[in-house]
Amino acid sequence: MTELPKALQEWFDGRGWSVHPHQRDMLDRSRAAQLLLIAPTGGGKTLAGFLPTLAELTEAPRQGLHTLYISPLKALAADIRRNLLIPIEEAGLPIRVEDRTGDTPSSRKRRQRADPPNILLTTPESLALLTSYEDAARTFHGVERVIIDEIHALSESKRGDQLMLALARLQTLAPDLRRVGLSATVEDPQAIARLMSHGETPTEILMADPGPDPDISMLQTDVAPPWSGGGAAYAIPAVLEQVKQHKTTLIFHNTRAQAEIFFHNLWLANEDSLPIGIHHGSLDRGQREKVEAAMVAGQLRAIVCTGSLDLGIDWGDVDLVIQVGAPKNVKRLVQRIGRANHRYNAPSKALLVPANRFEIVECVAALEAVKAHDLDGEPRGPGPRDVLCQHILIAAASGPFDADDLYAEMAAAGPYHGLTRDAFDACLNFCATGGYALRAYDQWQRLKQREDGMWQLRDPRSAVRIRQNVGTIQDTDTLKVRWRGRGGAPLGEIEEGFAASLTKGDTFLIGGQIVRYEGLRELTVEVSRDAHKKPKIATFMGTKFATSTQLSDRILHLFQQKDWPQLPRHTADWLRLQRDRSRLPQPGRLLVESFPHDGREQFVAYGFAGRNAMQTLGLLLTKRMEEMGLAPMGFVATDYAVLIWGLDAVVDPRSLFDAEALEDGLDGWLAGNAVMKRTFRASATISGLIERQLGGQRKTGRQATMSSDILYDTLLRYDPDHLLMQITREEAMRGLVDFSRIRDMCERVGDRIDHVRLDRVTPLAAPLFLEPGRVPVKGTAEERLLEEEVTRLLNESGLAAVDLTARPTPASTG
Structure with a gap:
């Protein structure tokens, strides 16, 4: 059993603390090449990650970087620094700790590269930037450990892919680097272990006592x-x-x-x-x-x-x-x-x-x-290629590289273990030329191959622009909000689209305060106080969650109970009424209901595929219904159902849910859709095709949108198989439209579709009529309604029998 150094042990004793079993295990296994600790929130996992570092630096003080700590949040890095300094200062340990995030002054950042602290606390984006400098080998010389905190949070986004590529570069610079991952309780520890693994070296998993149930x-x-x-x-x-x-x-x-x-x-x-x-x-x-x-x-x-x-x-x-x-x-x-x-x-x-x-x-x-300790999660796909393109440019910014070596380095990163050489070469060609349709433009001629086979930046000055645009976080297009007047204090940000909808005098909520819109001044929204009106609501994007597959499945199984003693009486009565009047959705089957209401035919499909997927399903079903002459007029979607209204009843819904036909419809719909353009803009920005930062100035959302839309339309017309178009479709399918969950639903259900035709709204469908966000469908329904309205007006005016299409006969001239 590894003992703590005397100074550290005395600090623990002085506080009346003892080392937890999993923290002791981390000390004992401190020489492991790759180690993942799964511990409950509040279980002291961050201290467990740092104990070997504190012990090693206490017993063998040294200069230079020993441990790199990666946090998903700048605030978390700052908080860890405050907490870490307590034992270091109180125990008198000879250890220097600093953090480095986007908020760190540039003078301190320069100094840290030349004279790094013993422990550097940073974020994935800042680490990627550090690896992009020519002096990265000196900065990271002798680094021994990297601690990835809250790795489960990073694993759910492209920040995790970016981090693993940066660590692969770090492993090249420091081959003996030991990796430590710290995670809260997750549904699949093996998946997190594979993400953080390097090459063929397996990651050891240490499970802490989960503690008492909440x-x-x-x-x-x-x-x-x-x-x-x-x-x-x-x-x-x-x-x-x-x-x-x-x-x-x-x-x-x-x-x-x-x-x-x-x-x-x-x-x-x-x-x-x-x-x-x-x-x-x-x-x-x-x-x-x-x-x-x-x-x-x-x-x-x-x-x-x-x-x-x-x-x-x-x-x-x-x-x-x-x-x-x-x-x-x-x-x-x-x-x-x-x-x-x-x-x-x-x-x-x-x-x-x-x-x-x-x-x-x-x-x-x-x-x-x-x-039941039954956690949920979606399986990770392969590492995205737009992040890989960005990493190639980062590598070029740090100096010339050999393509074989860079490919081997990237393929060793966990998310890219399955990376083929052809896929890598396609990304390299894109970074070098912009791809077939764009190779004639100088601005995308970024890399060149020297006579000795090494690749380098065509213009060394472009390294600055690459560094300015490093990162995978896609900020929504926002504008700053400040109190009116010179030097007005900042309040936060709102979306550009929401700001564009405001007129002087409109009110909205921000920071819990009702403010009055006064105008736009130098791309800043100016507001004044107004506590008397009911506000509009600022459209903060943030993250819009969809109900997980596993939770949806639990809901469907809950429906199958004979009774529901765990539900409030009013809710249980509601479900009983649904079962009596129609039926409840079942696992492995698809319930669809149709009934007349408010002079329209209503069609409800209970897919339980999550909000994004159900929204997409609504778009695809209305497209199919339009093709079949059913005249849909609009739809609304929730996590569990889509409600479509139109002029004609659906008689046989089975033909609507053919997965192949839906995917064909999706391809046509996506090509010219705003969803695809938005996805393209994000991937084009990450891959380096579009720069959001230029010369220290950030482009407005409108400028970036115009640039990306022009590029998208050009590639769609002249080079539809361009690498970035391939990436865009992959991203749209698994992200914004979540088509995989629709496909899974269709495959799981097959032809087991229960169609219930009723004469009125059902209890389960009733809340759908109160949902906001109803999407109108433009098509034949509009034309038919217009014709019906014209006929009604003609009847009311007594002109229905007059042939208005006949032309008058010219008068006889005699």
Whole structure:
């Protein structure tokens, strides 16, 4: 058993602490080449990752970089630095610690490259930048360990792919580098282990004691949830009562807009003037930092927040977590629950607040999944090629490279273990020339091959532009919001599209305040205070979650119970009524209902494929119905169903759900669709084809959109098989349109489609009529309705018998 150095052991003893078993195991296995620790939130996994570093640097002090710590959040890196300095300073350890993020002054960044600290805390983007410099070999000389914190969070986005490519470069510079991954409880530890692995070396997995089950239940309210909507305003009194009973409560929401609405309503009901804050990614950094400082100091009783507080920062004395709205994903719910009682072996306390009647069912299914330790997650696909293109440019910025060596380096990274040489060469050719349709333009002639076979930048000055555009986070096109007047304090950001919809005098919510739009000044939205109007709601994008496949499956199985004692009476009665009047959806089958309502034919498909997939299904089904002459007029989609209304009834729905025909329809629809162009813009930016930063200035969203739309239309017309067009289709299929879940649904269901024809709206369909976001369909229905209206008007005027198409006979001239 590895012993702690005396100074560290005395520090633990002085605090009355003992090393947890999994922290001891990390010390014992500190020489492992690749090690993944899975530990519950609050289990001290970050300290477990650092203990071997502290021990090694205490016993053998040295200059230069020893350990690199990677965090998914800048705030987490800063928080870890504060916490890490406590044992270092109190135990008098000879260790220098610094952080490096986008907020670090450029002078300190330059110094860190020449004289790195013993421990450097950074983010995937900053690490990628560090590897792009010519002096990267000197900066990383002698680095021994890399700690990847919250690796499960990074694994869910392209930031994880970018990080693994950067680590592959780091491994080339420091072949003996040891990797340590730290993760909260995940559904598939092997998948995380494969992600962080290098080459053929397997990653060892260490499982910590999961600790006690959380104390989690649904919030009891005097008022039943509404049939639709996501604000949960009905629960405000009950939530306030819980806030009063606890020290600090985190109130999580799934979107920033919902958080703003809830905070506003909570504040209006806060008659006791309890100190309450709001925290989300669209708020000004200064405002977020004030809230964070107040949380750490224990000055706030509640914080309304989004995923910005999901990860492992230890925010003061939080003793209750409230999740408003269905969690959509069990794994994310467990992560959020862990924010409460953030201590080892202390049960977390959490309450779920369904926003509407259907979410009660989803919340019960999520509660059962948490109790059964049944986590969810989607399988990872291969590493995306737009990230690979960016990495090739990063490698070129650091100096000339050999293509064989770079291919071997990239193929050793976990997400790219299956990378073929042909795929790599296609990306290299794209980086060098821009591809067939663009090779005539100098701006995309970025690489050249020397006579000795090495590749290098065609213009060395382009290295600066490459570094300015490193990263995979695609910011939505936003504008800064400030109080009116010179030197007005910043409030945050809103989307460009939302800002364009505002006229002077309009009001909206930001930071929990109602503000009045005064105008646009130098690409900044200027506002003044206005507390008297009902506000518009700023369209904060953030992340829009879809219910996971596993959670949807649990809901379908819950429907099959004979009775539902775990549901509130009103919800159980609702499901019983659905079963009596129609039927409930079943696993492995597809329920579709059709009935007349409001003078239109209604068609409902209960696909339970998640919001993105159901939205796409609505688009594809209406396209198919239009082709079949069924005159659809519009649709609305939720996580569990799509409702389509039109002029003609669907008699046989089976032909509508042919997966091959749907995919063919998708190809045609995607080609000229805004979804495809948006996806293209993101991939073109990541791959380096479009630069968002130029000469230190950021292009506006409108400028970037115009550039990408022109490029997209050009490639679609002249080079539809261009590498970037291939990447765009792959990304759209698995991201924004989520077609894989539609395909899975069709394959799982086959011809087992239950079509129920009724004479009225069914209980399960009723909430769909109250959903916002109804999408109209332009087509033959409009023409037919216009003809019917003309006929009706002619009948009313008595002119129906007159042939208005006959031309008058010219008068006789005699």
